[in-house]
Amino acid sequence: MPLRVAYISKFPPQVGGIERHVYEIACRLVKGNNDVRVFTCNDAGETYTIDGIQVLNYRPLARIDTYYWIARPWLIRNFLKDIERFNPDIVHFHLFSNTLELLMPKLCKKYHVAVTPHISIGAGFYGLTVCQISVAILKKIAGNASLLICVSDMLCKWLKKCNLNFRGTIRVIPNGVDTGKYTPPRERTLEKPYRISFVGRIASEKNIPTIIKAFEKIREKLGEVELIIMGKGPLLKKYLKKYGNIRGVQFKGYVPEKEKIRILRLSHLFIFPSLAEAQGISLIEAASCGLPCIASKIGGMPSIVKHGFNGFLVDPFDADKIANYAVKILSNEYLYHKMSINARKFAVENFDWDKVAEKTIKAYMEILDEKGVH
Known part of the structure; x- marks a missing residue:
């Protein structure tokens, strides 16, 4: 049975790791005849479509650096109505992207929520500060989510040590690559330059x-x-x-x-x-x-x-x-x-992105089966 999946995340035409991850998984879900909507916040336009993926965009009030988008508060009601009309089986947040993710606790009460925190475990003052802020926010908003997906074993182990008090299912599913597109040359010679x-x-x-x-x-x-x-x-x-x-x-x-x-x-x-x-x-x-x-x-x-x-x-x-x-x-x-x-x-x-998508869909089905939805 096809799934209805809502992604709250950054998305192309923005460029970055989160954008690439969500795009690649969404493309494969659409090819599998699943219904996908992306709810985002950027300056690309109100609604647009990329490779069959419908994107609903809530124009931002501002952004922090080029990284984090602040949604217009008066558009939050529109966002919640759009989610309700779509009635997704899964609402999947990819953190940290925009202030729409602060609505996660509200959505957890009504939907099966998955969350992938793209938290950068770091070194030095910058890295450690980013980690601490990210975990503090995650503790506030993600406690009642159904599924926590970590992109590496290291991140998973580190988050468990942070006492998140997360009560849902935890899975490790990495980022990926299109191995048919990113290929070595037929011959690579080790010569200067x-x-x-x-x-x-x-x-x-x-x-x-x-x-x-x-x-x-x-x-x-x-x-x-x-x-x-x-x-x-x-x-x-x-x-x-x-x-x-x-x-x-x-x-x-x-x-x-x-x-x-x-x-x-x-x-x-x-x-x-x-x-x-x-x-x-x-x-x-x-x-x-x-x-x-x-x-x-x-x-x-x-x-x-x-x-x-x-x-x-x-x-x-x-x-x-x-x-x-x-x-x-x-x-x-x-x-x-x-x-x-x-x-x-x-x-x-x-x-390979195909394998990553398969693991993601399997994780979705696990939490839906637990709830008796599918």
């Missing part, structure tokens, strides 16, 4: 200055090396001014998906020393393209990068260690190709 890539929001939590420091050390040892940084964000102009003239460094800004895939396939290595990450879709995409990855040993990133198998895990502030591991990979052809093969294989086996 070596290309190192990064994809992510150009913001403080992505730790771009440490990537630049490591890159300069790598270039000192290996010579011809390029660093390609893809993404937009509040610090892009500042970093362009500060680092844009460094030889070999390229800030691409926002890059369309086809161009992003092209660059990843041309790259040799992916570096991602983020200070706060629930898991990291960019890492999964890079691995699916057969790139060895160097990433922070915090948050959900160790669920993607297995130290010494498909890359290396590091302290995100240790530019020397990042550089040493990069040189180790790029100067050893056997190790490089071994890690490249392992990265692709691990991504296909664990993070």
